[in-house]
Amino acid sequence: MKTYRLHRCDRNHKQHDAFMRCAYPKAAISGEGQFAVISRCTRPHVITLYTNPAAAQEDVDALVCDGLCVFDHEVVHLDLNHQQNWKHTHV
Ligand SMILES: [Zn+2]
Numbered sequence: 001m002k003t004y005r006l007h008r009c010d011r012n013h014k015q016h017d018a019f020m021r022c023a024y025p026k027a028a029i030s031g032e033g034q035f036a037v038i039s040r041c042t043r044p045h046v047i048t049l050y051t052n053p054a055a056a057q058e059d060v061d062a063l064v065c066d067g068l069c070v071f072d073h074e075v076v077h078l079d080l081n082h083q084q085n086w087k088h089t090h091v
């Protein structure tokens with residue numbers, strides 16, 4: 001599982017949903033928790049947050065998006081303890 005820690009501002013987010021809204025301002029985001037199921041099949045991307053990694057994995061295995069689903073889905077872990085502004089890593 002990948003770890004995501006990059007976002008677009010210099011704040012220190014406490015909430016995972018706020019962090020993902022910052023990292024993916026155009027995505028449709030629901031739920032709360034440190035595990036995110038990201039679907040890139042659709043525009044906007046759909047992100048659902050989970051506290052339980054097993055539940056996230058189960059849902060990503062069963063996920064079929066509305067419309068054209070190309071199964072571009074993944075589960076990632078959000079590491080808010082080491083969050084960074086993406087600009088500092090792309091200089
Ligand atoms: Zn941010």
Ligand SMILES: [Zn+2]
Nearest residue numbers: 041065069071
């Ligand atoms: Zn899909």
